[in-house]
Amino acid sequence: MVASSISLSCFSPCLSNKLNYLSHSNESPRNTAISSFSNVIGAGTETTSDDDGQFVGRLQRRPLLLGLGTLTASVLPANHPLKAEEIPAKYREFVDFKDGYSYIYPQDWKDFDFRGHDSAFKDRYLQLQNVRVRFIPTQKKDIHELGPMEEVVSNLVKHVYAAPNQRPTIYDMQERSVDGKNYYTFEYVLTSPNYSSASFATIGVGNGRYYTLIVGALERRWRRVRDQLKVVADSFKILDI
Template identity: 65%
Template sequence: MAVSSLSLSWVSNTLSNKSKLLHSKDLHRATAFSLSNTIACSRETASDEESNCKRRLLLLKIGILSTTFLPASSLFAEEIPKNYRAFVDSADGYSYYYPADWREFDFRAHDSAFKDRYMQLQNVRVRFIPTERKDIHDIGPMEQVIFDLVNHIYAAPNQIATIYDMREKTVDGKNYYTVEFELTSPNFSTTSFATIAIGNGRYYTLIVGANKRRWKRYRDMLKVVADSFKVLDI
């Protein structure tokens, strides 16, 4: 019953919080930034936004950037994998790696998203909704939670869902469920990883996927993204 209630909450909160999520994205974008071995603007921007980006980079270089931009996370102590960048949103409390050649884009009702510059279905996106739960275990056993999410939340009415694998892990005292699944439509199929977690009074979801035909080739690369997702304390 707990999962069914969550499903209903997901649907009802999506519309009511859509405006809030988009506003939050704009409001906190200054505190969410990409890191790589070299400082660079990773986003393809309009002229005004490009100027803002360059101004932030200048502040980084001369050491004036406020310390509130830095999340309380061990991420900065880790070595970012080769050919990846780290996206850190200290205001909304999460981080993850994404392929270095991907570009940021707006994905409706999501807080952040990046995609392959050529393959639109090859992307990663993160969203969150409010919750009174304290931990992912509060929703239910992994098998039950994953089954309901894939079949009743992720899959559209005209799609057939197939679950290939599901795993649980604990990092820095926080619990995560990760699932590998496929959604088959009449005209195309996609395969994805989804990682879910609860923290900061929020239910977080990261999904990274690709066209089914490209999955075998890029699966390991996308798994790095799914496994890198972390909830940060805010």
């Protein structure tokens, strides 16, 4: 199967404008939430610094354009944060009851302000290894109302995330259902002239909002951190508000 050459840029400042088919309103400002400090057991991420400006090789993977199936998860009730014993070792939980979402992140990451996003955490030493969440208003009630997963992801990649100097590749798409809410999660690589980054994105609709979580790192580190960051992408959950 030949990989799609659609561009993905999760750093695009015009996301809200390009998603005007969902809403023309401004995003809500960042709000106070809860970050759980339960289950804190020795850090698992590396602490050596990388040169974020260097591009080192491409991963040798066969890219996948179409979805590979549906994942179904069964967790706690919609407005219930995880219990301490349910948070994986080396992770913490972030819960925002006001804006209606939660996710887990590596325990040694720190909070930071990421422009245009409601919450964000990053590795203490590697600036491009981070997770961030944003949302915009929408009249949609479910992610399926946007269209089939392959079409939605392709449109996002081509018309919303694309940057002129990036060459992207989509590797995987998955759908999961949690507490009656549906989510699309996809893996992709962005190749720029000076470096390459890899990410997971999870999107979902609820509370009259279209939510996006992005978690990623430099591609040369992807083999070491991919599984760790996939846990973050799969943990994203919309809470009823």
